């Protein structure tokens with residue numbers, strides 16, 4: 001017997017269809033309904049690390065009568081390129097993929113970002129299903145319909161808003177995740193705690209070691225709480241015309257660090273440093289109280305996430321931050337906190353303020 005999965009609803013916004021995020025175990029039985037009765041072909045996009053899982057899923061779907069192909073992507077950020085997207089388009093073209101056929105992305109956030117982007121662009125948009133296999137993928141990347149790839153100039157610079165038809169979070173997938181990747185995903189869980197649901201912070205602070213393990217006492221609750229934060233936000237603002245920007249807490253600097261490190265840092269690790277920076281910026285701007293600012297270092301550090309970054313890189317980081325998607329013209333914009341769970345936008349901060357916040361994270 002498997003317990004019934006938790007079902008978290010994501011409302012339709014900006015004309016997009018609503019869908020559900022399921023969290024539980026043995027969820028693949030949900031796929032046929034999500035694929036729908038019109039599809040003849042399905043493409044399973046998976047990273048190299050999940051070759052066995054991807055092929056098993058392809059075989060299972062072929063056994064159900066679909067013309068099923070598996071497309072293997074490079075691991076992690078190496079998949080988020082125009083070349084990899086083009087490789088996928090070629091495979092879909094050669095399979096005769098039509099508008100009623102379905103893409104399934106099985107993997108971490110990098111894989112589901114590419115799978116969603118390929119689905120968004122193939123024939124100007126086909127149905128897709130996300131099967132996230134990392135903490136980060138479950139709580140953030142697979143939910144909300146932001147899809148995309150990187151360019152030489154920066155992170156996620158090309159993409160589309162294209163929500164999935166459903167998201168299946170099978171907690172058993174987390175058992176094989178390296179601890180480094182598990183912990184990286186906790187950064188987005190902690191982000192959800194600071195911007196909207198402080199109970200997340202209490203749970204992690206109460207048992208940081210348990211929070212780092214898939215068999216920890218609060219694993220399902222932490223994942224579900226973070227998904228609920230994301231689901232609520234994107235349900236009302238799919239296309240980031242306002243509220244959705246709060247999900248970018250810590251990301252302005254994080255994306256610059258990722259690019260500077262040629263994507264050898266995990267996204268979550270960079271977001272961790274980015275949140276410490278944003279907390280310091282909030283404090284220096286007179287918005288954030290000392291206790292909440294200090295709490296960032298304490299909780300992120302308690303699970304082993306990084307809190308500092310090379311101090312000699314600031315000019316390059318600043319340059320990259322200018323092409324952040326929240327920028328408007330020459331105006332840099334940051335998400336900061338006015339207090340715990342009170343995110344807001346800080347527009348055009350004085351360069352001296354940015355430098356002072358940077359001094360607090362400079363290694």
Ligand SMILES: NC(=O)c1ccc[n+]([C@@H]2O[C@H](COP(=O)([O-])OP(=O)(O)OC[C@H]3O[C@@H](n4cnc5c(N)ncnc54)[C@H](O)[C@@H]3O)[C@@H](O)[C@H]2O)c1
Pocket residue numbers: 047048049050074075076077080107108109110111113133134135136137140141142143144145146147156173174175176177178181184185266267268
């Ligand atoms: N679209 C969004 O809203 C959104 C939100 C947050 C992050 N993201 C993106 O997500 C990406 C980061 O995702 P991530 O942290 O999941 O990393 P990832 O996708 O790079 O995966 C990390 C590594 O784990 C491997 N892996 C995945 N699942 C595994 C499993 N169950 N067992 C063993 N290995 C496994 C992958 O192949 C990869 O090598 C970044 O590109 C980030 O920009 C997107």
Ligand SMILES: O=C(O)C(=O)C[C@@H](O)[C@H](O)[C@H](O)COP(=O)(O)O
Pocket residue numbers: 140144146155156188240244245247248251325
């Ligand atoms: O869903 C969102 O919106 C987010 O900002 C969530 C982030 O965690 C995520 O990393 C997202 O991909 C960043 O988006 P970008 O627009 O800054 O590239």
Ligand SMILES: [Zn+2]
Pocket residue numbers: 140188251267271
């Ligand atoms: Zn993120």
